[in-house]
Amino acid sequence: MKEYTTDKLRNVAFVGHQGSGKTTLVEALLFNTGGVTRMGRVEDKNTVSDWDDEEKERGLSLSTSLVPIEFNDVKINVLDAPGYTDFQGEMKNAIRVADSVVVVVDAVSGVEVGTELAWQYAEVYQQPIIVTVSKMDRENANFERTLESLRASFPEYKFIPVMIPIGAEAHFKGVVNLLTMKAYYNEGKERSDLPADIVDEAKAAHTVLVEAAAEADTALIEKYFETNDLTAEEIRDGMRKAAKDAYLKTVPVFVTSGAKNVGTYPVLEAMAVYVAPPSERRFRVNKPDGEQDFMYAPQSDDGVLGAYVFKTSTDRFVGTLNYFRIFSGKVSAGQQLWNASRGSEEKLNSLLILRGKEQIAAQALHCGDIGVAAKLTHTRTGDTFSPKDNSFTIVKPDFPDPLFTVALNPKTQTDSAKMGPILTSLSEADPTLRWRQDPAIKQTVLEGMGETHVMVAISRAAKLGAAMDVEVPRVPYKETITKSGSATYRHKKQTGGAGQFGEVAMRLDPNAGNGYEFKSEVVGGAIAGSFFPSIEKGIHSVLDEGVIAGFPVSDVKAVVFDGKMHPVDSKDIAFQIAGREAFKEAFEAASPVLMEPIMNVQITVPEAMMGDVLGDLNTRRARVQGMETEGPRSVITAQAPLAEMMRYGNELRSLSGGRGIYTMSFSHYDVVPTHVAQPIIAAHKAAHQHSG
Numbered sequence: 001m002k003e004y005t006t007d008k009l010r011n012v013a014f015v016g017h018q019g020s021g022k023t024t025l026v027e028a029l030l031f032n033t034g035g036v037t038r039m040g041r042v043e044d045k046n047t048v049s050d051w052d053d054e055e056k057e058r059g060l061s062l063s064t065s066l067v068p069i070e071f072n073d074v075k076i077n078v079l080d081a082p083g084y085t086d087f088q089g090e091m092k093n094a095i096r097v098a099d100s101v102v103v104v105v106d107a108v109s110g111v112e113v114g115t116e117l118a119w120q121y122a123e124v125y126q127q128p129i130i131v132t133v134s135k136m137d138r139e140n141a142n143f144e145r146t147l148e149s150l151r152a153s154f155p156e157y158k159f160i161p162v163m164i165p166i167g168a169e170a171h172f173k174g175v176v177n178l179l180t181m182k183a184y185y186n187e188g189k190e191r192s193d194l195p196a197d198i199v200d201e202a203k204a205a206h207t208v209l210v211e212a213a214a215e216a217d218t219a220l221i222e223k224y225f226e227t228n229d230l231t232a233e234e235i236r237d238g239m240r241k242a243a244k245d246a247y248l249k250t251v252p253v254f255v256t257s258g259a260k261n262v263g264t265y266p267v268l269e270a271m272a273v274y275v276a277p278p279s280e281r282r283f284r285v286n287k288p289d290g291e292q293d294f295m296y297a298p299q300s301d302d303g304v305l306g307a308y309v310f311k312t313s314t315d316r317f318v319g320t321l322n323y324f325r326i327f328s329g330k331v332s333a334g335q336q337l338w339n340a341s342r343g344s345e346e347k348l349n350s351l352l353i354l355r356g357k358e359q360i361a362a363q364a365l366h367c368g369d370i371g372v373a374a375k376l377t378h379t380r381t382g383d384t385f386s387p388k389d390n391s392f393t394i395v396k397p398d399f400p401d402p403l404f405t406v407a408l409n410p411k412t413q414t415d416s417a418k419m420g421p422i423l424t425s426l427s428e429a430d431p432t433l434r435w436r437q438d439p440a441i442k443q444t445v446l447e448g449m450g451e452t453h454v455m456v457a458i459s460r461a462a463k464l465g466a467a468m469d470v471e472v473p474r475v476p477y478k479e480t481i482t483k484s485g486s487a488t489y490r491h492k493k494q495t496g497g498a499g500q501f502g503e504v505a506m507r508l509d510p511n512a513g514n515g516y517e518f519k520s521e522v523v524g525g526a527i528a529g530s531f532f533p534s535i536e537k538g539i540h541s542v543l544d545e546g547v548i549a550g551f552p553v554s555d556v557k558a559v560v561f562d563g564k565m566h567p568v569d570s571k572d573i574a575f576q577i578a579g580r581e582a583f584k585e586a587f588e589a590a591s592p593v594l595m596e597p598i599m600n601v602q603i604t605v606p607e608a609m610m611g612d613v614l615g616d617l618n619t620r621r622a623r624v625q626g627m628e629t630e631g632p633r634s635v636i637t638a639q640a641p642l643a644e645m646m647r648y649g650n651e652l653r654s655l656s657g658g659r660g661i662y663t664m665s666f667s668h669y670d671v672v673p674t675h676v677a678q679p680i681i682a683a684h685k686a687a688h689q690h691s692g
Contacts, residue, residue: 442474
């Protein structure tokens, strides 16, 4: 593959709801430009984008694929991002490094949750948007209905068809190019005269297109008022300006069938024409002094190096691959790079261009290009390469909090040793994946965006050498008290020779929001000062283990107010035991309760499904805080116990036919209702007696 300079590069993220036809469309574009000699099919598991074994098994895009397409002396770096909402981190990073976003919308389903999510992220990064209505050959495909769905969902945007379909469903055979007013059959390379039955519709759509093009430029508006028309070249210039300017909110619309390869060639031409080259992009950086600044991408390689790593993949055979976008400067094979995020040197021994899994060696990549580095030591997703003497980091996206949690148990001793390092490398590669040893529940926990996301990570970990079993994590309950309670405990042991003696009188007070505190009110030397650390050591042995149900104790103030000691038999162990047991008895006397984590939940569903979702929330002890309508969707905000929301993603998916999404974050701890707490406490006591 030849080298391309900045002005000949286009970076485009293909995004949209799962199953909207992104991967199939990319396959058709590759085929049309000679990148492949025959078109693969998702069903046949032989597409360029979905090359990973996991993707083939599941028939889903699970990560962003880089597919460079060479067309008319331009290199279009297509980032085929997954549409499944579990993998929205991949989609967000792809949009972050693109210069334009092609939103692919299914001509049957119209706007779906994945479409809205992609749109939202495109807006965050002020990315110009192009829409392709895909799968026009499917039964029930309807171009006009899909346009209406887009207008209803995003009312502040103007959707301007540049192409309209000739035929629909099985009879979809080409498109009308509204600039040239010609028909393009099949993939759309050759132009023909318009079919008679579509002329009126095409003329009306042409007028809308001309008006939208004119609005983007003052000179064009003046000419349009004078002559009532513009030339094809002027329309193209106007639409090019409109499409490249995210603030104008003008969206060019194309129509295709990737599987039948109809209408695909105009999409290639559009990406060369309507997508801005990287030199027109500005990007945000963090300076070492903590200030944020905007930098403009240079026209050529003259600027200092600024490259952002947006994806890391680890393969048993290939090792680690880091995908990066060059925002300024250039990189060459063999170059020493400074990783500003980690403060470490990296040598770029192997510089690659990837097309799916095909690796093409590169000597150099220019400003604006996207490439891959193999076998770097320290670099991970989200890192920036910049000059060591004037370093900066490119601002990373904010990623949503994980929604799905599992507890992990290694299958063997060998898996146990490898589990930590492998989970760390997977989490560093994917910012929406997190793992930790959770002391509150004494389990190893892995969190992700949904069940599929987490199970894919576990499957990858097994392939890398750490096999694990999965269970639902325990809920991190806490134990606390609701009033003051006191107890006196005497520990006395006499078994020939030295005995043990210690007596502690302790009061526990509620200490809401201030954790655990320890205080002495002992007067007159009833207990020597040297024994207080022993008493506290005894209390600490209970804090983690709990008293009533085996959960950590929180927000309790322990006050030792009296006690007794023996001149010979009092020793450290005696006061440890007396302190521990006095604490337990006082705790039981202080009306103890279980506390549970309460989560802030925001659920977005189509309006028609709101009743079902609210009904379901009522069964989960949720408190609904508010409901709003945004376009055709309802947004419900609520607070609900984590215990009731552990597997909510699966439930919401089946309730809403996959069209609902939700976010969840920790709010506070609250008392577990008695009818819920009793079985938890009883189960702990039964297990304790059993093991005892």
